[in-house]
Amino acid sequence: MYEFEHHKPASVADAASAMKGADDGKLLAGGQTMIPTLKQRLASPSDLVDLGGIAELKGISVSGGTVTIGAMTNHAAVAASADIKSALPALAELADHIGDAQVRNRGTIGGSVANNDPAADYPAACLALGATIHTSQRDIAADDFFTGLFETALEEDEIITKISFPVANKAAYVKFPNPASRYALVGVFVADGPAGTRVAVTGAGQDGVFRVPEMESALSGNFSADAIANVKVSADNLNADIHASADYRAHLITVMAKRAVAKI
Amino acid sequence: MPDGTTGTGIGAAVKRVEDFRFLTGKGNYTDDINRPGQSYAYILRSPHAHAKITSIDSSAAKAAAGVLAVFTGEDMQVGSLPCGWQIHSKDGSPMLEPEHPPLAKGKVRYVGDQVAVVIADTYSQAKDAAESIVVNYEVLPAAVSMSDALTDKSLVHDDIGSNLCFDWEIGDEAAVDEAMSKAAHITKIDLVNNRLVPNAMEPRAAVGEFDAATGEYTLYTTSQNPHVIRLLMGAFVLSIPEHKLRVVAPDVGGGFGSKIYHYAEEAIVTWAAPKIGRPIKWVADRSEAFISDAHGRDQINHAELALDANGKFLALKVQTQANMGAYLSTFAPCVPTYLSATLLAGTYTTPAIHANVKAIFTNTVPVDAYRGAGRPESTYLIERIVDQAARETGIDKVEIRRRNFIPADAFPYQTPVALQYDSGDYEATLSSATKIADVAGFAARKAEAASRGKLRGMGYSTYLEACGIAPSAVVGSLGARAGLYESAEVRVHPTGSVTVFTGTHSHGQGHETTFAQLVSDRLGLPMENIEISHGDTNKVQFGMGTYGSRSLAVGGEALIRAVDKIIDKAKKIAAHVLEASADDIEFKDGNFTVAGTDRSMAFGEVALTAYVPHNFPHDELEPGLDEKAFYDPANFTYPGGCHICEVEIDPETGVTEVIKFTAVDDVGRVINPMIVEGQVHGGVAQGIGQALLEYAAYDDSGQLVTGSFMDYTMPRADNFPKFDVTTEGTLCTHNTLGVKGVGEVGAIGSPPAVINAVIDALWDRGVRDMSMPATPEKVWSALQAAE
Numbered sequence A: 001m002y003e004f005e006h007h008k009p010a011s012v013a014d015a016a017s018a019m020k021g022a023d024d025g026k027l028l029a030g031g032q033t034m035i036p037t038l039k040q041r042l043a044s045p046s047d048l049v050d051l052g053g054i055a056e057l058k059g060i061s062v063s064g065g066t067v068t069i070g071a072m073t074n075h076a077a078v079a080a081s082a083d084i085k086s087a088l089p090a091l092a093e094l095a096d097h098i099g100d101a102q103v104r105n106r107g108t109i110g111g112s113v114a115n116n117d118p119a120a121d122y123p124a125a126c127l128a129l130g131a132t133i134h135t136s137q138r139d140i141a142a143d144d145f146f147t148g149l150f151e152t153a154l155e156e157d158e159i160i161t162k163i164s165f166p167v168a169n170k171a172a173y174v175k176f177p178n179p180a181s182r183y184a185l186v187g188v189f190v191a192d193g194p195a196g197t198r199v200a201v202t203g204a205g206q207d208g209v210f211r212v213p214e215m216e217s218a219l220s221g222n223f224s225a226d227a228i229a230n231v232k233v234s235a236d237n238l239n240a241d242i243h244a245s246a247d248y249r250a251h252l253i254t255v256m257a258k259r260a261v262a263k264i
Numbered sequence B: 001m002p003d004g005t006t007g008t009g010i011g012a013a014v015k016r017v018e019d020f021r022f023l024t025g026k027g028n029y030t031d032d033i034n035r036p037g038q039s040y041a042y043i044l045r046s047p048h049a050h051a052k053i054t055s056i057d058s059s060a061a062k063a064a065a066g067v068l069a070v071f072t073g074e075d076m077q078v079g080s081l082p083c084g085w086q087i088h089s090k091d092g093s094p095m096l097e098p099e100h101p102p103l104a105k106g107k108v109r110y111v112g113d114q115v116a117v118v119i120a121d122t123y124s125q126a127k128d129a130a131e132s133i134v135v136n137y138e139v140l141p142a143a144v145s146m147s148d149a150l151t152d153k154s155l156v157h158d159d160i161g162s163n164l165c166f167d168w169e170i171g172d173e174a175a176v177d178e179a180m181s182k183a184a185h186i187t188k189i190d191l192v193n194n195r196l197v198p199n200a201m202e203p204r205a206a207v208g209e210f211d212a213a214t215g216e217y218t219l220y221t222t223s224q225n226p227h228v229i230r231l232l233m234g235a236f237v238l239s240i241p242e243h244k245l246r247v248v249a250p251d252v253g254g255g256f257g258s259k260i261y262h263y264a265e266e267a268i269v270t271w272a273a274p275k276i277g278r279p280i281k282w283v284a285d286r287s288e289a290f291i292s293d294a295h296g297r298d299q300i301n302h303a304e305l306a307l308d309a310n311g312k313f314l315a316l317k318v319q320t321q322a323n324m325g326a327y328l329s330t331f332a333p334c335v336p337t338y339l340s341a342t343l344l345a346g347t348y349t350t351p352a353i354h355a356n357v358k359a360i361f362t363n364t365v366p367v368d369a370y371r372g373a374g375r376p377e378s379t380y381l382i383e384r385i386v387d388q389a390a391r392e393t394g395i396d397k398v399e400i401r402r403r404n405f406i407p408a409d410a411f412p413y414q415t416p417v418a419l420q421y422d423s424g425d426y427e428a429t430l431s432s433a434t435k436i437a438d439v440a441g442f443a444a445r446k447a448e449a450a451s452r453g454k455l456r457g458m459g460y461s462t463y464l465e466a467c468g469i470a471p472s473a474v475v476g477s478l479g480a481r482a483g484l485y486e487s488a489e490v491r492v493h494p495t496g497s498v499t500v501f502t503g504t505h506s507h508g509q510g511h512e513t514t515f516a517q518l519v520s521d522r523l524g525l526p527m528e529n530i531e532i533s534h535g536d537t538n539k540v541q542f543g544m545g546t547y548g549s550r551s552l553a554v555g556g557e558a559l560i561r562a563v564d565k566i567i568d569k570a571k572k573i574a575a576h577v578l579e580a581s582a583d584d585i586e587f588k589d590g591n592f593t594v595a596g597t598d599r600s601m602a603f604g605e606v607a608l609t610a611y612v613p614h615n616f617p618h619d620e621l622e623p624g625l626d627e628k629a630f631y632d633p634a635n636f637t638y639p640g641g642c643h644i645c646e647v648e649i650d651p652e653t654g655v656t657e658v659i660k661f662t663a664v665d666d667v668g669r670v671i672n673p674m675i676v677e678g679q680v681h682g683g684v685a686q687g688i689g690q691a692l693l694e695y696a697a698y699d700d701s702g703q704l705v706t707g708s709f710m711d712y713t714m715p716r717a718d719n720f721p722k723f724d725v726t727t728e729g730t731l732c733t734h735n736t737l738g739v740k741g742v743g744e745v746g747a748i749g750s751p752p753a754v755i756n757a758v759i760d761a762l763w764d765r766g767v768r769d770m771s772m773p774a775t776p777e778k779v780w781s782a783l784q785a786a787e
């Protein structure tokens, strides 16, 4: 780790101004990605602005058909939330299968979404459910938010404050974990709700999370596993690594999608 | 002997006395040791698999804040890191033994090779400064795989002229060829024994210190064998005599073989300590461990098994390529040869066996012994080819094993590959395992799984291994440059408590409990009165350390011999006090009694008398009660048994789930059944890890792709079912305890049971082979290809 200035503001406004004042500031949430990056000396921010002391960034509320989760809410809290379990159980289950217990107790939804790791779970939920990402500056629709590998629509110094998910009447997430890291090798979130019928895939795409229109249209007519059993996803533009070839990932997308639909 | 099952003697499941300090964070590991004035070392490592070092400019680093010194290979002119075994090729020539400098000289040979050391007030300063060292490399083509190394012009070591370290053989090739020519059937198999990263929980660490007043060096290090390190480093690398070099291996958090070897960092911190006049600490981080701890396994085998018309094995012929990595690590050459090829009879009567082993240098991390060391490789080969032979001949896979087992009445049994097994009963462990695994109910379970679209399979391994390493005369004749006896000292204190000094080292095995039980059993003392001391060359007279499941069979036996000397001496003291002849003194339940009388002395009274010898006849009886013993075993010990694995495969995803794992192991006499069970659990977990999850992957340029836990799949609790582990069997015939060894059986026996189960599950779908690790993608692809 290189040296940096550490800030621990008590409000989003103070955090934003700390970022403005810094040469090359970075936000710190649960640190599950940030701290290893620093320790491996892959980043050398001048300032680290720790969001851990900002009360307004934490918490879960469910009202008017919307689940709203503060950016600094950790995965374990989402997994354990009775409100989420009853309104949008698929989301609680997704959170419950992120990494391991230590990761779930530190990692946050804001950090996960901001980082947009191509193998992270939350981006699939955001895209499938048509979530809105609220920031210190504006509201961004999930459709416009995930712009590429580790890339988002966030401006420099922009802070995610919360994420709201419209409650869907049908939603399920099934993931095939990377055996080593337990990130998603392929994760498929299917939903039928206010945003329509959607199938979002994480872990597989070279550009991160993406939707599968062929499956969505098949499911719109007939929301059943059979409807998509023969929908094949092209292996072009899918990731390949030591754990899974592009062909295998393409195959798993169909299997995971079928299983997600069958779960509902 | 007292009935130990309820007390603290032999056979009692005594809770591990060391666990309290480990579980409460009070262990004393190398990184917990901080010496006054300590500085910190950071090792700059090679980013290239193979490159010439054309220049190193460390001037900026030397001038950086807090930096005390920077040294490179040019500065560190010391001896080569030695290899403990010398193998001779079949043409009689000695193995090629390249120089292994602690800091690279002129060339780097694997990603992770040590290039320079920076020593500073803090670790961060050392690491910061290392970034300013400018190393100019001329990158060379790398020999990454063994086939590259054998066919490429790229030499890992230019001066030795070849990448072939040795070309060795064992067995009677003519007899094998003759048998092959008469065989009714020959089964052939090609196997890869996947390369593994040991990943002990505690990364390696070392603290070097020099006392200018006494001229004495101290090295604290994460070692399984501190005396061996003292000898290797002192005599061969740094030329420090033993009486001026103390090596301490305090609490060590797991080794699995990877902490046997003498590593460069130990020599570097010891050598540099007097140069800077301060103690120096080095601690590996996990990423460093991946590219600097010796890796394990990494063999390619071709084998042919000849059978007669009744399925009796006639001959086995094996060709092995064994990866040595870039340099010869301490034990490396003996792993694929004397620890592997000598086991090729397994539990079977195969009368003719021949093996040829080619050891190959590559531009990868050195490879050496890892839990099982050579025996997992041969066991995997034998148990895979036996299953394959059963499939090809149509003989049931249990039946073919039974037809070929060495019968229980055939011991001692001389194999055609040097070893003589002293005891075993393979039929007994097989039939017990068959019952526990409910083999009878398997067909129904398979049908039920099929109704859910899942594929069930069952796989066997009726394995054997040789441990209790090792008779010095035997290993000496096979190329060991050391003897493999063990030593112990039993020091009875004036008030009757006892300190035992053992030359073995406990780094997770629970010796502080097991060894204390031996003493409790023999001397009738409570556990609290017995302390087991190990891991310090200034305390323990000598020791060869812990590996090869040797601690109890060799170290425990040495201890028993020292205890028996204590009893003999104590009898003389009691005889003197009780005015009887020593021959008439009986020792039982902690009391010395004149036979046939009620005149007796308690152990504590004898101890006190030994140290308060007011009226000893000094020409006949020395004061004190402190005895030592060295023990050199007459033979290896031969644990064996049966592992049965049941798996269920999801054909849609290729995921293999281990549903049931049954192990019935013959480990000889069991001192502490709870510790034995734990050892088998850990070994089986590592074996299933090798079979389904783990492998070290290098890319074509020699970068380790699986260089962290994000990509290297360490087994976790949720990868396993509850294991059914039992022991039963025979006693070792050549040590008085009857013990064989249990540290490695789990890792040795289990991998073929798992893979045989996977193949069994996939067989009906047309799959005929599967390699380790059987990852979901491999299984899925095999199913696709078979369709």
Ligand SMILES: Cc1cc2nc3c(=O)[nH]c(=O)nc-3n(C[C@H](O)[C@H](O)[C@H](O)COP(=O)(O)OP(=O)(O)OC[C@H]3O[C@@H](n4cnc5c(N)ncnc54)[C@H](O)[C@@H]3O)c2cc1C
Binding pocket: A026, A027, A028, A029, A030, A031, A032, A033, A034, A035, A051, A071, A072, A075, A097, A098, A099, A100, A103, A104, A106, A107, A108, A109, A110, A111, A112, A114, A115, A119, A120, A121, A122, A154, A158, A159, A160, A161, A181, A182, A183, A184
């Ligand atoms: C071993 C391991 C396993 C994991 N497994 C999974 C898994 O299975 N599935 C999965 O989805 N994830 C997984 N993760 C990721 C983890 O769950 C975290 O979500 C992720 O590391 C980032 O969240 P964080 O809160 O730790 O953020 P940090 O690491 O603190 O930050 C990550 C990035 O986001 C930025 N950032 C953080 N908060 C905000 C904000 N409010 N506004 C704007 N930018 C912000 C930071 O500046 C930084 O660039 C795993 C991580 C580890 C270490």
